[in-house]
């Protein structure tokens with residue numbers, strides 16, 4: 001390849017990249033309906049079509065916000081004002097929003113300032129979370145989570161690092177987890193169900209397990 005050809009390829013790649021960043025800035029600034037008419041091309045048009053899941057939930061389009069931990073809850077692990085604004089802002093124009101990993105009980109807490117739905121004290125926190133997402137028209141999915149053996153020792157006081165078997169995680173900071181008794185495994189399943197009930201009672205439409 002000579003220098004001239006190389007420069008042409010670089011130029012074309014640059015145009016392509018600019019095209020992509022233009023798409024993403026348009027996505028966050030325009031409503032999907034306007035975009036539907038703006039953007040030509042099969043894939044992009046399908047992206048903005050309605051989608052109905054087998055169980056009946058409907059997405060107004062196929063844009064989904066992936067779950068992303070924010071490390072930003074209040075000290076009491078309720079949703080902070082900043083997180084509320086974060087969800088409201090990012091729900092604009094999305095079909096579905098999956099929340100950050102949300103701890104199902106005390107031992108489940110894996111990240112600093114991680115929100116939880118562990119009991120009724122967090123009903124209001126979950127309500128604010130669902131309102132932030134649903135008020136912008138997106139389907140709200142709460143990601144329920146247990147950190148297990150991946151938890152950072154000492155991050156939360158009086159936390160037990162537990163796992164179905166006592167096999168250490170492949171992380172520098174990891175410690176050998178305490179093996180759960182069968183009854184404790186059932187307790188964790190119950191905690192997932194309890195958190196799900198709290199979430200749905202408070203308006204979150206579905207849950208996922210992370």
Ligand SMILES: Cc1cc2nc3c(=O)[nH]c(=O)nc-3n(C[C@H](O)[C@H](O)[C@H](O)COP(=O)(O)O)c2cc1C
Pocket residue numbers: 066067068069070099100101143210
């Ligand atoms: C800052 C950050 C936080 C994340 N938190 C979560 C989380 O709470 N739960 C989860 O399942 N995935 C989490 N992920 C993974 C993302 O949801 C996603 O799967 C990952 O970024 C790969 O997506 P991509 O291929 O589109 O980049 C996180 C990713 C990032 C960058």
